Amino acid sequence: MIAGLCLVALLMYPVVNPWEPYPQAVLLLGFLLAIQASSWNIISGYGGYTSLGHSMFLGLGSYTAGILALRWGVNPLWVAPLGGVTALVIAVLIGSVVLRTRGHAFVIITIAMLLAAQIIATNFQSLTQGSDGITLELPFWGRDFQNIPFYYIFLSLLVLTVLFSAWLRRTKFGAGLVAIREDEGKAASIGVNTTRFKIVAYAASAFMIGTAGGVYAYYLTFINPIGSFAILGSVLIVLATLTGGRGTLYGPVIGAFIVNLVSEAATVYGGGSQSRVLIFGLALMLVVLFLPKGILPTVEAWCRRRHPAEVEYTDQAGALNRGPVTTRERPLPEVVAAGVADEGARRPGSGDDPPLLDVRGVSKRFGGLTAVDGADLTVRQGTITALIGPNGSGKTTLFNLITGGMAADSGEIWFDGRRIDGMRPWKRGHLGLGRTYQVTRLFKEMTVQQNVVAPLPDSRWRTMLSDAVHGHEADRARELLDIVGLGRMADQPAGSLSFGQQKLVELAQVLMLQPKLILLDEPAGGVNPSLLGRLTEVIRELNAAGVTFLIVEHNIPLVLELCDPVVVFSHGAPIAEGPPERIQADPVVLDAYLGDDWRPAATDPPAHHSPGTATGEVVR
Numbered sequence: 001m002i003a004g005l006c007l008v009a010l011l012m013y014p015v016v017n018p019w020e021p022y023p024q025a026v027l028l029l030g031f032l033l034a035i036q037a038s039s040w041n042i043i044s045g046y047g048g049y050t051s052l053g054h055s056m057f058l059g060l061g062s063y064t065a066g067i068l069a070l071r072w073g074v075n076p077l078w079v080a081p082l083g084g085v086t087a088l089v090i091a092v093l094i095g096s097v098v099l100r101t102r103g104h105a106f107v108i109i110t111i112a113m114l115l116a117a118q119i120i121a122t123n124f125q126s127l128t129q130g131s132d133g134i135t136l137e138l139p140f141w142g143r144d145f146q147n148i149p150f151y152y153i154f155l156s157l158l159v160l161t162v163l164f165s166a167w168l169r170r171t172k173f174g175a176g177l178v179a180i181r182e183d184e185g186k187a188a189s190i191g192v193n194t195t196r197f198k199i200v201a202y203a204a205s206a207f208m209i210g211t212a213g214g215v216y217a218y219y220l221t222f223i224n225p226i227g228s229f230a231i232l233g234s235v236l237i238v239l240a241t242l243t244g245g246r247g248t249l250y251g252p253v254i255g256a257f258i259v260n261l262v263s264e265a266a267t268v269y270g271g272g273s274q275s276r277v278l279i280f281g282l283a284l285m286l287v288v289l290f291l292p293k294g295i296l297p298t299v300e301a302w303c304r305r306r307h308p309a310e311v312e313y314t315d316q317a318g319a320l321n322r323g324p325v326t327t328r329e330r331p332l333p334e335v336v337a338a339g340v341a342d343e344g345a346r347r348p349g350s351g352d353d354p355p356l357l358d359v360r361g362v363s364k365r366f367g368g369l370t371a372v373d374g375a376d377l378t379v380r381q382g383t384i385t386a387l388i389g390p391n392g393s394g395k396t397t398l399f400n401l402i403t404g405g406m407a408a409d410s411g412e413i414w415f416d417g418r419r420i421d422g423m424r425p426w427k428r429g430h431l432g433l434g435r436t437y438q439v440t441r442l443f444k445e446m447t448v449q450q451n452v453v454a455p456l457p458d459s460r461w462r463t464m465l466s467d468a469v470h471g472h473e474a475d476r477a478r479e480l481l482d483i484v485g486l487g488r489m490a491d492q493p494a495g496s497l498s499f500g501q502q503k504l505v506e507l508a509q510v511l512m513l514q515p516k517l518i519l520l521d522e523p524a525g526g527v528n529p530s531l532l533g534r535l536t537e538v539i540r541e542l543n544a545a546g547v548t549f550l551i552v553e554h555n556i557p558l559v560l561e562l563c564d565p566v567v568v569f570s571h572g573a574p575i576a577e578g579p580p581e582r583i584q585a586d587p588v589v590l591d592a593y594l595g596d597d598w599r600p601a602a603t604d605p606p607a608h609h610s611p612g613t614a615t616g617e618v619v620r
């Protein structure tokens, strides 16, 4: 609404004041900065990868349009979109090399690229005319209203950029970018191809800037390496976005207008453009110190404090009224599907079921410590297999090796007939391997619904660009939240939920992957009895619908009641495997893990321990 009114006012301004080129120029430079800030926001705001050399794409666009206009004798405006194409291609090339890794290398390399572009433009004289620069023809329209066509072109490009950014943020691609920003390792485990996402985001953030650069060259009618590839341009982009609100839709636009006005004031009243560097340095410090989240998020937070939304007390009541389990289209493993069809209920896994997961002689060392030591483990289709063992015996490390969070030093891992130990984590997710974490790793700044909609069960572009706010993906996320009983909390920030509720949301999130096998790392840890009862119910129903489970758990009564078979780990390798009643009486297991409390009395009948309840109480 406010954005619409502002747009109408901006559209009307040149009509009302056609003979005032100076304010038009100030505004159109504001549009240009807003285009850059909004674009930068895609990779650095949504994706969290800070580029400090983004003004390079403006220079690339300017040079592309300038060179082509000279060589082909055409108006630079007609070739301005090719400036966008050049920026996009260069971004893909740089991104393909730099964005394969995580971390700070990207920041440094973006600055290096900006400076490299300046050096190339200076020295590649045959193409760029070196430091002499390129002079372009004057606009073909009358000088009296020279700025007006540029005003409307930049305004149109800004509207397109904001619409593009808004659309992107609504897709699963946008959700994936925010997931990368919050926890890249977790994002990869839910099927987000982090490398592809980052490269696409970087390229998407370059295209509009490059196109605007082509138009800007025509506006200036002169381009040279120093002006086109100036570091100050990049500083302005960063400052504008941080001021307005990084990661928000309109923050970069608001910030751009503010920074542009300050910049103009500094030039006019502050003793020339040199003073701008000082003023911007100071402004950056003040923003970081006093508005770390930017203007828009600060105002929103203030409004929320004044008009707090109705938030239900986060007890487990909702989870006690959950919906029935429904599974999605991914074909079930044949044997399980047959079992479900024949029996209409869970067919407990047996020794005859084919293996779904096969870990063969896998090892992992951390310096001198061998956390996993040549471990073999088979999880058969249709089972709920438990993996138990003392603290530090290597269970979580084995989970990390299976899902790709860590690389094994040796051994092989096979899943559903394919060797997966060399695969990236998201590829394993696409094959149907999902996991939850011992300490939940939800994306805390997203809502519960956004957390559940974010996973990608395949690598198709169609899935990646599908709507995450409305439509079948959002509906499915809601359905999954109902299954775990938390549908009414869909719009709450994930960070505001209790630990037990977060565990349930993480399970719903994994279900979005349409998994064949779910690895649950201590699902009962920190969960209250009634919520735990629901959790086991959901696990049973999912298992009956064809999902296989591998569960690490210290709640032995729960394990004995829910799981079959049980594998016992000690010192990084299995020491026993079998049905629960055999495991709980196994002297090796009693010695290594369960202890004397579980040792059957000499007079007792052959061991069968009362499994207790699924409430976290160890029945002794």
Ligand SMILES: Nc1ncnc2c1ncn2[C@@H]1O[C@H](COP(=O)(O)OP(=O)(O)OP(=O)(O)O)[C@@H](O)[C@H]1O
Pocket (backbone or CB within 6 Å): 366, 369, 371, 389, 390, 391, 392, 393, 394, 395, 396, 397, 398, 438
């Ligand atoms: N990233 C790491 N760097 C160094 N050592 C690690 C790392 N991850 C795990 N370890 C060590 O490997 C061993 C196995 O840890 P792991 O977390 O796999 O055990 P666990 O069986 O899951 O324990 P728990 O039941 O307490 O969760 C421990 O000694 C742990 O300190």
